[in-house]
Amino acid sequence: MPQNLWKAVVVDDEELARAFLEEMLRRHADVAVAAECANGFEAVKAIGETKPDLIFLDIQMPKLDGFEVLELIEPGPAVICVTAYDQYAMRAFDAHAVDYLLKPFSAERFDTALERARRRLRESRPPAAAVALRPPESKLERIVVRDGARIHIIPLDKLDYAEAQDDYIALHSAGKSYLKQQTIAQLEAQLDPLCFVRIHRSCLVNLERVTRIEPYGKESRLATLADGTRLPVSRSGYGRLLAAMEGAGSGE
Numbered sequence: 001m002p003q004n005l006w007k008a009v010v011v012d013d014e015e016l017a018r019a020f021l022e023e024m025l026r027r028h029a030d031v032a033v034a035a036e037c038a039n040g041f042e043a044v045k046a047i048g049e050t051k052p053d054l055i056f057l058d059i060q061m062p063k064l065d066g067f068e069v070l071e072l073i074e075p076g077p078a079v080i081c082v083t084a085y086d087q088y089a090m091r092a093f094d095a096h097a098v099d100y101l102l103k104p105f106s107a108e109r110f111d112t113a114l115e116r117a118r119r120r121l122r123e124s125r126p127p128a129a130a131v132a133l134r135p136p137e138s139k140l141e142r143i144v145v146r147d148g149a150r151i152h153i154i155p156l157d158k159l160d161y162a163e164a165q166d167d168y169i170a171l172h173s174a175g176k177s178y179l180k181q182q183t184i185a186q187l188e189a190q191l192d193p194l195c196f197v198r199i200h201r202s203c204l205v206n207l208e209r210v211t212r213i214e215p216y217g218k219e220s221r222l223a224t225l226a227d228g229t230r231l232p233v234s235r236s237g238y239g240r241l242l243a244a245m246e247g248a249g250s251g252e
Contacts, residue, residue, distance in 0.1 A: 005030060005031065005032045006030055006031045006032070006053040006054050006117075006118070006121060007032060007034040007050060007051070007052040007053050007054070008025060008031050008032065008033050008034060008052055008053070008054040008055070008056065009033070009034055009035045009036070009037065009043065009046055009047055009050060009052040009054070009055050009056070009077075010022060010025075010033055010035070010036045010037070010056045011036075011037045011040075011042075011043040011055065011056065011057045011058055011061070011066070011069070012037075012038070012056070012058040012061075012082065013038055013039055013058060013060075013061045013062060014058075015038070017058070017082070017103070018036050018038070021056050021082065022036065024107060024110045025114075027107070028114060030118075031054065031114070034046075034050040034052050035047075035049075035050050035052075039061050039062050039063045039064065040061050040062075040063050040064025040065060040066070040068060040069045041063050041064055041151060043055075043057070043064070043069050044064070044069055044072045044073060044146070044151060045149070047069075047073045047077070048073065048074075048149075052077050053077055053078065053121055054077060054078050054079075054080070054117050054121070055077045055078070055079045055080070056080050056082050056101075057069065057070070057079055057080070057081050057082065057097075058081075058082055058083055059081055059082075059083040059085060059088045059092070060083065060084075060085060064144060064151070064153075066081060066083070066088075067088075067091065067095065068144045070095050071144060072144060072146045072151060075096075078098045078117040078120040078121050079095070079096070079097045079098060080097065080098055080099045080100075080101060080113050080114075080116075080117055081097045081099070081100045081101065082101045082103065083100075083101075083102065083103065084102070084103040086102055088100075089102075098113070098116050098117045098120050099112070099113035099116050099117070101113055140156060140190045140191060141155070141156060142154060142155045142156060143156070143159065143171060143180065143187075145171065145178040145179070145180045147178065147179075152178055154171060154173050154178065156191070156195070156196075156206075157206075157208075158173045158174060159171060159172070159173050159196075159206055160172045160173055160174075160205075160206055160209050160225060160227065160229070161203060161204060161205040161206060161209065161225070161229070161231060162184065162187055162203070162204045163184075163202055163203050164183065164184035164201075164202035164203070165179070167181060167183065168180060168181055168182070169182050169183070169184055169187055172229075175227065184198075184201075184202060184203075184204060187204065188204055191204065193240075193244065194207070194244055194247045195207055195208070195244075197237070197240050197241050197244045198237060198240060199223055199231060199232075199233045199234065199237035199238070199240070199241055200231070200232050200233060200234045200237050201234065203231055203232070203237075205223060205225070205231060207241075207244055207245065209225040209226050209227075210223050210224070210225060210241070211224055211225065211226050212224040213233065213238070213241065216232070216233075219235050220232060220233060220234060220235070221233040221238055223241070
């Protein structure tokens with residue numbers, strides 16, 4: 001592929017939508033399609049292999065949605081979100097998308113989005129990593145983690161607890177641990193406080209896993225989980241734990 005071309009990856013679960021985007025791109029001699037993908041798993045793999053300059057990314061897709069794809073790839077490519085749903089626009093721009101194409105769109109609107117992407121690429125200034133993509137009122141239903149070439153999906157009801165490790169969090173589920181580049185505070189903001197409680201400055205626990213709380217030292221306690229794991233509970237964490245238990249017990 002000539003070096004003066006921008007490499008693009010087209011991601012959409014609809015074949016006709018992918019074909020339309022490629023038809024639009026054939027009108028521009030400086031862009032070449034390096035890969036087309038029908039779902040989020042294919043997208044993460046193809047983006048990692050082809051190192052594109054530009055990504056046309058659908059939002060609602062099977063397996064992994066567009067925002068989860070952005071969480072799993074390295075920052076750098078200019079991203080144009082392409083979707084039939086207008087409610088994701090704010091989240092897209094929060095995730096540093098260059099533009100948001102709402103289907104159906106005209107060739108002129110496509111060209112405008114592509115020119116914005118070109119300007120981003122010419123600046124040679126990659127966007128910040130897309131880590132906290134969801135607004136505070138939007139709670140997670142699952143967590144996606146990339147481990148080399150593998151992608152793990154952890155449903156929240158399978159998450160036992162999470163621990164802070166510098167700029168990462170260790171997610172513990174069913175006896176296994178997964179590292180994700182995210183802070184414990186960012187994760188806490190995305191979880192239901194009646195289900196997941198910050199029992200210590202570096203630990204969030206699934207309330208349903210707690211089987212026992214017992215004193216440990218002068219002002220601290222230990223929480224024992226269903227699998228026997230014992231976690232420290234700070235004084236303020238104990239207060240949050242009791243409040244969450246009372247809230248859960250009231251049926252709210």
